[in-house]
Amino acid sequence: xxxxxxxxxxxxxxxxxxxxxxxxxxxxxxxxxxxxxxxxxxxxxxxxxxxxxxxxxxxxxxxxxxxxxxxxxxxxxxxxxxxxxxxxxxxxxxxxxxxxxxxxxxxxxxxxxxxxxxxxxxxxxxxxxxxxxxxxxxxxxxxxxxxxxxxxxxxxxxxxxxxxxxxxxxxxxxxxxxxxxxxxxxxxxxxxxxxxxxxxxxxxxxxxxxxxxxxxxxxxxxxxxxxxxxxxxxxxxxxxxxxxxxxxxxxxxxxxxxxxxxxxxxxxxxxxxxxxxxxxxxxxxxxxxxxxxxxxxxxxxxxxxxxxxxxxxxxxxxxxxxxxxxxxxxxxxxxxxxxxxxxxxxxxxxxxxxxxxxxxxxxxxxxxxxxxxxxxxxxxxxxxxxxxxxxxxxxxxxxxxxxxxxxxxxxxxxxxxxxxxxxxxxxxxxxxxxxxxxxxxxxxxxxxxxxxxxxxxxxxxxxxxxxxxxxxxxxxxxxxxxxxxxxxxxxxxxxxxxxxxxxxxxxxxxxxxxxxxxxxxxxxxxxxxxxxxxxxxxxxxxxxxxxxxxxxxxxxxxxxxxxxxxxxxxxxxxxxxxxxxxxxxxxxxxxxxxxxxxxxxxxxxxxxxxxxxxxxxxxxxxxxxxxxxxxxxxxxxxxxxxxxxxxxxxxxxxxxxxxxxxxxxxxxxxxxxxxxxxxxxxxxxxxxxxxxxxxxxxxxxxxxxxxxxxxxxxxxxxxxxxxxxxx
Amino acid sequence: xxxxxxxxxxxxxxxxxxxxxxxxxxxxxxxxxxxxxxxxxxxxxxxxxxxxxxxxxxxxxxxxxxxxxxxxxxxxxxxxxxxxxxxxxxxxxxxxxxxxxxxxxxxxxxxxxxxxxxxxxxxxxxxxxxxxxxxxxxxxxxxxxxxxxxxxxxxxxxxxxxxxxxxxxxxxxxxxxxxxxxxxxxxx
Ligand SMILES: Cc1cc2nc3c(=O)[nH]c(=O)nc-3n(C[C@H](O)[C@H](O)[C@H](O)COP(=O)(O)O)c2cc1C
Ligand code: SF4
Ligand code: SF4
Ligand code: FES
Ligand code: FES
Numbered sequence: 001x002x003x004x005x006x007x008x009x010x011x012x013x014x015x016x017x018x019x020x021x022x023x024x025x026x027x028x029x030x031x032x033x034x035x036x037x038x039x040x041x042x043x044x045x046x047x048x049x050x051x052x053x054x055x056x057x058x059x060x061x062x063x064x065x066x067x068x069x070x071x072x073x074x075x076x077x078x079x080x081x082x083x084x085x086x087x088x089x090x091x092x093x094x095x096x097x098x099x100x101x102x103x104x105x106x107x108x109x110x111x112x113x114x115x116x117x118x119x120x121x122x123x124x125x126x127x128x129x130x131x132x133x134x135x136x137x138x139x140x141x142x143x144x145x146x147x148x149x150x151x152x153x154x155x156x157x158x159x160x161x162x163x164x165x166x167x168x169x170x171x172x173x174x175x176x177x178x179x180x181x182x183x184x185x186x187x188x189x190x191x192x193x194x195x196x197x198x199x200x201x202x203x204x205x206x207x208x209x210x211x212x213x214x215x216x217x218x219x220x221x222x223x224x225x226x227x228x229x230x231x232x233x234x235x236x237x238x239x240x241x242x243x244x245x246x247x248x249x250x251x252x253x254x255x256x257x258x259x260x261x262x263x264x265x266x267x268x269x270x271x272x273x274x275x276x277x278x279x280x281x282x283x284x285x286x287x288x289x290x291x292x293x294x295x296x297x298x299x300x301x302x303x304x305x306x307x308x309x310x311x312x313x314x315x316x317x318x319x320x321x322x323x324x325x326x327x328x329x330x331x332x333x334x335x336x337x338x339x340x341x342x343x344x345x346x347x348x349x350x351x352x353x354x355x356x357x358x359x360x361x362x363x364x365x366x367x368x369x370x371x372x373x374x375x376x377x378x379x380x381x382x383x384x385x386x387x388x389x390x391x392x393x394x395x396x397x398x399x400x401x402x403x404x405x406x407x408x409x410x411x412x413x414x415x416x417x418x419x420x421x422x423x424x425x426x427x428x429x430x431x432x433x434x435x436x437x438x439x440x441x442x443x444x445x446x447x448x449x450x451x452x453x454x455x456x457x458x459x460x461x462x463x464x465x466x467x468x469x470x471x472x473x474x475x476x477x478x479x480x481x482x483x484x485x486x487x488x489x490x491x492x493x494x495x496x497x498x499x500x501x502x503x504x505x506x507x508x509x510x511x512x513x514x515x516x517x518x519x520x521x522x523x524x525x526x527x528x529x530x531x532x533x534x535x536x537x538x539x540x541x542x543x544x545x546x547x548x549x550x551x552x553x554x555x556x557x558x559x560x561x562x563x564x565x566x567x568x569x570x571x572x573x574x575x576x577x578x579x580x581x582x583x584x585x586x587x588x589x590x591x592x593x594x595x596x597x598x599x600x601x602x603x604x605x606x607x608x609x610x611x612x613x614x615x616x617x618x619x620x621x622x623x624x625x626x627x628x629x630x631x632x633x634x635x636x637x638x639x640x641x642x643x644x645x646x647x648x649x650x651x652x653x654x655x656x657x658x659x660x661x662x663x664x665x666x667x668x669x670x671x672x673x674x675x676x677x678x679x680x681x682x683x684x685x686x687x688x689x690x691x692x693x694x695x696x697x698x699x700x701x702x703x704x705x706x707x708x709x710x711x712x713x714x715x716x717x718x719x720x721x722x723x724x725x726x727x
Numbered sequence: 728x729x730x731x732x733x734x735x736x737x738x739x740x741x742x743x744x745x746x747x748x749x750x751x752x753x754x755x756x757x758x759x760x761x762x763x764x765x766x767x768x769x770x771x772x773x774x775x776x777x778x779x780x781x782x783x784x785x786x787x788x789x790x791x792x793x794x795x796x797x798x799x800x801x802x803x804x805x806x807x808x809x810x811x812x813x814x815x816x817x818x819x820x821x822x823x824x825x826x827x828x829x830x831x832x833x834x835x836x837x838x839x840x841x842x843x844x845x846x847x848x849x850x851x852x853x854x855x856x857x858x859x860x861x862x863x864x865x866x867x868x869x870x871x872x873x874x875x876x877x878x879x880x881x882x883x884x885x886x887x888x889x890x891x892x893x894x895x896x897x898x899x900x901x902x903x904x905x906x907x908x909x910x911x912x913x914x915x
Contacts, residue, residue: 041873041886074875161848331832333872368778368815369868407778409813426773426801428812444768487833487874494875528832561832575835585812712892 002278008395011275012387016265019712029063029108032081034254036070036340037372042097044078050100063108069341071254072495073241076119081235082107088130088191091119124238127166129212132188132237135169140158147185147198149216154204158213159481165212170243172473172499174229177465186223193234195223228465231267233257242513246473246577248481249457250497253341258376261383264344270389272463276352277397285356286312289459291477298324298452299530299557301545307449311357311439314447321359322443322450323350324420325366325373328412329528330579332485335453339373339494342457343380347403351394352463354401357449360673362403365420369410377405412583416631417450430585431631436515452557456482463647475544483545488561491516504539508562519564523647527556529576530636532643533569552643568665569648570655573640574602580637591634598641599725607668610656619645664726667711676701678723685715685724744797749796753783760798769802773809777816786817822857822864824902827881831870839878843867845892849899862906863899
């Protein structure tokens with residue numbers, strides 16, 4: 001069987017390479033345009049059309065438009081990459097049709113990049129070469145100190161200045177994912193897709209001499225295997241937002257065409273599946289996943305290998321595998337982006353999982369609100385079937401499995417595993433008491449594995465690049481990385497993938513670029529409605545399931561909302577409580593009634609009608625709901641309240657005793673005043689007030705009639721003289 | 728005279744009832760339900776069927792729900808139970824333009840609430856309602872995955888980012904004009 005699978009995989013690979021060759025992939029000039037819900041919302045489709053038109057009218061046949069998913073740099077979308085063979089790749093931000101046209105004419109046709117529009121102002125595209133060195137814990141130890149230093153010396157010797165060659169030190173490049181000689185460090189030379197193992201200063205000199213000056217690769221130093229994020233850093237290594245990340249789950253996002261299986265296969269796709277099938281031992285797969293210390297990314301953090309092992313033990317005749325793509329956290333979009341940018345890795349992960357536990361049928365449970373993700377999964381499944389990667393006798397191994405899609409219908413509770421199973425069975429999505437756990441009795445009463453999208457996306461990487469390596473990337477109890485959807489009051493919003501153990505500060509400040517508008521960070525909300533707030537003084541906490549749990553929050557599925565001093569913590573708690581109350585399925589009393597009563601108390605407090613007893617009652621109720629609800633929704637719903645009470649109790653107290661909202665957010669507790677000394681009488685506010693409660697004559701100070709004012713804040717926004725104060 | 732009286736034991740009107748059910752849905756949906764019937768667990772396809780019905784009709788009307796129950800051989804109470812449990816399903820028709828305000832976390836902290844208040848005020852309707860002229864429906868949704876543009880409002884499939892209460896009137900006007908133009912074109 002091993003030989004048969006090997007042969008089938010080799011054939012798959014050869015056929016793929018042939019097809020790619022026919023498309024002249026890698027030789028032609030490539031214009032990459034992002035295409036995911038976020039990219040499209042920002043106008044990527046118009047940009048695509050503009051390029052299509054330009055290519056057509058130019059009559060050039062050596063220019064290809066390349067659709068890719070989303071890189072995660074949301075606040076700069078649409079992003080366009082121009083890849084000219086032999087030249088440094090250039091990425092542009094916030095491209096519109098007009099800019100697309102200019103890029104085409106000035107850069108693609110005439111070879112002059114538009115410096116002013118380059119993504120994050122990265123200047124490295126001007127240089128001929130860039131040497132990217134890992135500055136992380138596993139390979140930073142090169143001879144004579146850091147690798148970067150060694151290269152600087154070698155460049156100086158060869159008289160190559162920074163105008164010709166740049167050096168950038170980045171986080172883990174993932175090059176440690178492939179074997180290399182003892183004591184060597186891996187560096188990447190852009191733009192040539194070449195990675196080297198460097199051990200001595202002489203190695204560095206040779207690379208400079210032979211490759212950068214001489215123009216051909218130093219074959220004996222070359223890394224022979226394709227490390228996990230080579231493609232990613234080759235394309236994005238010059239942008240600070242990306243180079244502090246470590247891409248495992250999102251290894252292909254923004255690099256491959258999510259609607260084309262060939263590109264996925266070319267970048268080691270389905271190699272892990274072939275490996276597993278070649279071994280012929282499902283137990284081996286489970287062992288690997290256990291060694292990798294992969295924990296579920298859907299929020300709970302249950303060790304995935306253990307879940308698979310338990311399920312496998314229970315299988316008699318039938319068993320199912322389900323991918324949870326319900327993504328209910330109202331401020332998160334990791335799973336959507338993964339599915340829209342690289343659906344194949346999730347499918348491969350499901351197949352490997354299915355093989356490990358003995359499943360023959362799999363389901364994607366996807367939110368109906370994600371039409372593009374659904375379309376891409378459908379397409380991907382069809383392509384897999386066409387190549388014999390799904391269905392009967394996969395890769396000639398005798399293993400058969402198929403995957404079907406089921407749509408959610410907008411119920412947060414359906415993310416809970418027993419509710420999800422009910423929903424797949426066509427019922428109301430209400431949870432039931434566990435045990436029995438799905439591993440014993442799940443879909444149609446059979447053992448069932450449920451894992452999150454991101455969990456599955458990691459699995460192929462674990463087998464391909466090694467379980468030990470994966471475990472090493474993370475912390476002691478949790479291997480690998482975590483993807484976060486960074487949003488709220490932060491400069492660079494988007495998707496961020498960092499190793500477990502990275503601090504919140506690194507994510508918010510280094511990658512996210514800090515809080516905008518000169519305001520200060522107040523706290524970071526993680527885990528969505530089931531999580532809590534980490535206050536600013538604790539943001540040096542390393543991110544991990546256990547550390548965040550200890551602080552009263554949770555890792556959750558990956559929502560990370562940055563809050564600044566204008567955010568009222570009572571109001572944030574109220575927001576999440578309103579969400580949970582609305583989403584409670586109503587099956588059990590503590591959750592159904594408790595969330596409602598807690599919401600009422602929070603509303604009282606934010607409207608200035610609360611008392612100190614209310615705060616106590618809120619806390620008691622929160623504990624009660626937490627300990628007596630049936631499912632995770634009810635049990636976690638009090639978390640935002642409890643964590644804000646823990647860290648920001650004085651804010652609650654100010655609301656009830658002083659009738660004051662320290663963040664000046666709660667409308668009932670603020671009012672607007674015009675400072676007569678600052679007012680120049682421009683009449684702007686009076687003209688904008690919807691209830692006409694501002695009076696005054698031209699060039700005279702204006703006055704707000706507090707009895708009529710509805711506190712809409714219009715005057716505050718329109719006054720250009722800073723004369724309206726919110727107090 | 729009533730044609731479907733249950734006390735009239737002499738006539739079995741099953742065929743007539745089935746035919747009426749088929750007539751209440753499109754042939755494609757009927758065909759889909761037929762294939763579901765062959766499935767190992769036909770009742771498991773209920774949500775899928777409802778998605779198809781809503782996709783075609785824009786909402787789940789009582790006639791369609793009855794028909795689905797009949798054709799899938801699932802009780803009407805179960806079908807209704809499912810249709811009303813999930814937020815995504817609507818049992819009322821929608822307006823021509825559905826305005827969805829994102830009330831996800833990122834949008835909320837960036838002021839989505841004030842945008843939705845303004846929309847409510849301008850349209851004179853609450854979430855889940857439709858204007859009398861059938862032009863606009865107002866909806867709340869969760870994260871649309873475009874948090875970087877927060878606060879976000881969607882009108883049918885068009886996304887509008889960085890919304891402020893200020894921009895609401897012109898947004899509505901834009902669609903009202905669009906509707907007017909389209910109906911004029913239709914007449915002409
Ligand atoms: C109310 C509630 C909502 C949930 N929503 C999701 C979700 O949207 N996506 C997800 O993967 N897991 C969600 N979960 C967790 C799942 O129940 C389950 O633990 C998870 O899918 C298991 O996969 P993992 O081990 O790979 O994390 C939710 C749990 C609860 C209680
Ligand atoms: S805790 Fe809430 S969501 Fe969970 S079963 Fe009870 S009522 Fe339903
Ligand atoms: S807008 Fe400002 S400056 Fe002008 S009248 Fe109002 S308060 Fe005075
Ligand atoms: S490549 Fe250096 S730590 Fe991974
Ligand atoms: S919270 Fe509104 S788009 Fe994400």
